Amino acid sequence: MRIHCPLCGARDRREFSYKGAALVRPLAAAESEAWHAYVNLRENPAGPLAELWYHEMGCGSWLQVTRDTVNHTVSEVVLARDAALGAGV
């Protein structure tokens, strides 16, 4: 498997580590249900899934990778800093 890092180009999977689904972090004051969902609940789609990968052995970027869980097709990779995952409600 290869992931196209926006900075480094296509790189072997072994340079990356995987975190899981890319989710928006709730605000501190959010309901406990929202926090429960953020920390514990996960969709398990057969199809495209936005997930977070860390280019640990490369440039050190966190990436949001949209990967089809059925056939591994990667349709989009963006720097996670541009994915607005920290601005929860």
Add this chain to the structure above:
Amino acid sequence: MRIAGKGQGADAKTVNFTFNGRHLMGRAGETLAAALLANDIHLVARSFKYHRPRGILTAGSEEPNALVTLGAGPVQDPNQRATTQELYEGLEARSQNCWPSVEHDVMAVNNLAAPFLGAGFYYKTFMWPAAFWEKLYEPMIRRAAGLGALSGLADTDRYEKAYGFCDLLVVGAGPAGVMAALTAGRAGADVLLLEEDSCLGGRLLAEEEEIDGKPAQIWLQEAEAELQQLDNVRIMRRTAVTGAYDHGTYGALERVGHHLPRQHSLKGSQRPRECFWRIAAKHCILAAGAIERPVAFRNNDRPGIMMAGAVRAYLNRWGVAPGERVTLFSNNDDAHRTARDLVAAGVHLAAVIDSRHDAPDSDLYPVLKGAQVCNTSGSKRLESITVRSVRGEERIQSDCLAMSGGWNPSLHLTCHLNARPSWRRELLAFVPQVGAVPGMRAVGACNGSFSTHAALREGAAAADAVLAELGLRVTAAAQLPEAEDQPYRIAPLWAVPGKGRAWLDFQNDVTVKDVTQAADENFRSVEHMKRYTTQGMATDQGKNSNVAALAVLADVTGRSIPETGTTTFRPPFVPVAIGAMGAGAADQGFKPQRFVPSHLVAEERGASQLEVGLWYRAAYFPKPGETNWRQACDREIMSVRQSVGVCDVSTLGKIDIQGPDAAKLLDFVYTNTFSTLKQRRVRYGLMLREDGFVMDDGTCARLGDTHYVMTTTTAAAGEVMAHLEFITQVLHPEWDLRFTSVTENWAQFAIAGPKSRLLLNDLLDQPLAPADWPFMACGAVTVGGIQGRLFRISFSGEEAYELALPASYGDSLFRTLLERAEALGGGAYGMEALNVLRIEKGFVTHAEINGTVTAQDLGMQAMMSQTKDFIGKAMAQRPGLVAPDRMQLVGLKPIGAVQELSAGAHLFDPEAPVERIQDQGYVTSVGFSPLLGHMIALGFLKRGASRIGDEIRLVDHMRGIDALCQVVEPVFFDPEGERMRG
């Protein structure tokens, strides 16, 4: 039998080799199989189950029968295919799965028991009693059946892994692959051409035909010469692609040393035996050719019965006639080329038996149309065949039967990403699905296009398409070389009806009857049939037998072949040594070793080493006269408590954080507040995971207004770094700060004990002004003119400092520190002493921060800021995480004459039964405190904070420990902390 002057290696030099101890001669460069046939050796192996005599069936990597063992001892190589193993001077090969010899194999008695040994025999027979399976039945079966054996010794061969890259990967260098590589190469594409064989040519090497008006061999030589001229084309021989993976990644096995004498690949040389390649290719042209399939008929497995294409290959490529009186059995036109070539080479061809009534005629040999071979005879070599036709049955003397049931495209790689092949009725074969592997195009025979012309045409066309996608200009379309374009004519013939055993899978001794029986017992799915009969398993993966087997299954289940479907093709396409898969990962290559700046000193002093993650840290520093580690450890502890000890703590993670928003990050990542920390001061901090549990702890120093240095535990350094990157890139990219790991830039040593300041004042260029250096102060210092940093922090409870200097001075500084500490009555201390020192103080490590504890469990709830958001805050307030009956950190000390406590032991009320349901907690850390004169422990106990003074029973069934303890505060020594603040 060699035919003088025939074959490509006719003038090759002679090499000597042995087979089963017999000294033989062959030609350099030919395969072991060719050399054996040239020496009239047909009996090469015994079959898997019935120990039937077996010969050489094929001329390629699909060979099911002719597996041999090479070498002995640590380099013993079982299951090597004689059909791909190249001959070299001194090669020693022997037959396997036979005793005492391949000629006289005692286990051949299995053959007589064959009526009982059909599919499912083991499952049905060895069911009772159950306990017998492991002890008796399985070992017995394993001894009787099987392939080659491993030596049981560690493999001394070298293996290698490598990465390759290209725009276009061409798999196979037959006419299609060569044409594709030529076309793409000429246009300047970055091409990697892989060929499993030792030279380019593929099927052309086995054929007598013309390309571009000249002998195919000449065309091939010219093409190869041109490819070698092109800098943008790289050719790898003896390299088989083993798998297709996601996103244009391919695995390939290069046989680097198999064709060379062993001493060449071993003694005095580091030459690897195999290299496993991972290749990233933008495009792939699959030109893997096709594999001929046998026909099932009674006793079709005798030595001397071979594939028609293989007979042609031995004849044309190696100049070997596999028999003196050859017969041929076929259902297609292609096999007639074998007949033509045999006659041309002067080999006696007794008859061509063709199952079709419309088979082509010949003036050169008799053709029996509409006839079938229905039986054979001969014990260790074919002697005659029985032919059935409208005229009845007749016997024909023959020592070699060339058979062909048609060709199966080698489409295996196209199925590795889950695609299924499509059935082409007119070819009676599966062909690859278009787009089965993204970026891969199948051409030539593996695409079901069997003529040389079609191979060249499709190779060139696929290369053109790739060039267009690469944006490379196609140079003026070169004229496609002229080549044969015979249509492929075939009629169905999978199994000749009749009694007796007709083999489908030669390697696993699977017969038509076995498949029929599987279907009768309702194993009708092809995947079930495979597992019930073992059809298509082991080293050849049924390359030449699978399609016929499922045709038989289709027939008995009344379905069509496409309805019946195929089994799943999985990597690897050819066997790969485990050594190649794991190349470089043995011994030192298993994982990196990280050495601390004081490593040499520790080694010189005989310190035993402890692995902490990847780091090697000194466990203790033995002194003469000490007979066990405890003596050294106790001495080191007392030297810290009484004078001064020195310990290398460089392994702790150090992260340099700068920028206007540095404090924001720290306030967010720690539970407590760092924006309020004064400059030149250090604070202890606790980090949670987002789920509310403790992630790591450490200190953080403020070096300037917007400049901090964070320390992490050794174990969590990488995790914390990724965590900080996550926060600043994913959650708060708007913050303006930067950080970088400086763990490796600094050698950092703890100097701990009542005499630590004395030592430092003598060492530092400027003595420490007491007012500037209270507990938790930090600042710049110089040592011998070298700029460093000093932190007054303590993990031992003593007055202690950590001195950091650039890593290059670490060795020298550590020596100096030891010298001075020893002069003061102290010395070095290692991890064992460090551990006891911190247990005495109740300081936690990852033994306590084990992923299931909260700040509250550790008694650190006061560190949870109420006034700010931080990672883990929301989830830490979950009811389950603040429940009063959670386990809390406590100290434990033994009551009475208890000698041992153990980490991992569980805690029970003294009156309660020792049952899991009564479990009250567990022990995380233990040590012997020389100061207190007994063992001490830390652990987690339900409602522990309210049970101080209680008695508790500590039980460790593993180590046989059962001790009564008193629950105490988790600080055993100097609870007020006067010594470290002092």
Add this chain to the structure above:
Amino acid sequence: MVDLLAKTACDGLAPLNIGTVCLREGPTVPMTTLAPYRGQQAALDAALQAAHGLGFPPIGGSCQSGDARALWFGRDLGLLMGIEPEATLAQYAALTDQSQGWAVMQLEGQGGEEVLARLCPVDLRLSAFGVGAALRTEARHMQASICRIEEDCFQIMVFRSMARTMYHDLKTAMEAWAARG
């Protein structure tokens, strides 16, 4: 005053000449990471030009001026080698001394690409990785920085504590490559 002796990261690891490839430790030079603050990369680039005659390295590349070299070292990160950065640069970027943090090795000679192909999962052929190119990748299991400093010379950097492992892995790959003849 004490007299402290400095040891380089590869102290005790002898230079290697195996086949056509040689391995040696790089010269001991100052190394500083340059991490520009938010929106300051252009300003840092200009200040670097003014102060040291080289710019902030482009992604995957490096800049050179005399003994000074700035190589791309990761996301928004440069590594200045060979000179101490001028203090004024600190207003645009976090400057962090890394002079001792990395083992720097040079792999020189024909076949260097082949040796590295045994260790790194990236395309380091001249066509894809020209003179001056710099990237971060994995070398076996280690985080590494690779820079082609001359056509047949690679600079390989790993954490200082891993110098022995990198040396061992390079030596193994060099031996195997040379043994192919």
